[in-house]
Amino acid sequence: MSDDCETPLSDVQAEACPIVQIIDRVAGKWSVSILVAAIREPVRYTELERSIPGISRRMLTLTLRNLERDGLLTRTVYPTVPPKVEYRATESARELYGHLTGLLAWAERHQPDIIEARRAYDQALAA
Amino acid sequence: MSDDCETPLSDVQAEACPIVQIIDRVAGKWSVSILVAAIREPVRYTELERSIPGISRRMLTLTLRNLERDGLLTRTVYPTVPPKVEYRATESARELYGHLTGLLAWAERHQPDIIEARRAYDQALAA
DNA sequence: CGGGATCCTTAAGGATACTG
């Protein structure tokens, strides 16, 4: 999935490629949910599992690892009994979050247009 | 993949959900590439096929249809021989594009951090 | 030229049992 942005590209596609990479980073079903949950305050594993409906243990762990690997989350283990692990958003993640809320604003402004566009498109097909 | 944002959610996940929906809209391997290509001027089918390395006919058509359905592209057929079809970005898409370039700026600012974070993470694993 | 229809491969994700 990771286009290298290496093999010779037209100027316009050279612009598209890094954008695709970021999108990929926050794509997948769960990345944003976890990121948003960890933005304001550190969260624990089980806390995430409970607050994100439908996520499986497997995907929770996998997505956490990826976010950590990209430097968007830090993972802190408290060697207590029972163990306690906290995930918190990094500064980098908080800046990214700012851009995501920008996208959110766009979505809210255009939601009616999108609904209508889909309705029109689907109706045109049925005809 | 489309979380409904319907089933009762915590306030924080209620915020995450619409963001996930937009990400999904521009996720997938090709959406952004096509969008960017069509932003400045109308483009033709074969033009897209040539300018986006590696895209298959199938995915080009599928992605175009989805973008059109969401009101991000308009499709214009000129009934000439041979046929000519132009895709152009809508106003809505141009606004979305603005937010995407915001993401691009974030990516450029943090690319060194990300590279370093991954390197550190991978090295810690190998140890 | 601009596709649609079909078949196949790969990767994302879900379910669940087990563990330090």
Added chain:
DNA sequence: CAGTATCCTTAAGGATCCCG
């Protein structure tokens, strides 16, 4: 509590052929 390991299902995407 916070995971890992394993198995299985689904969906995204690729290759190809055909057609107005």
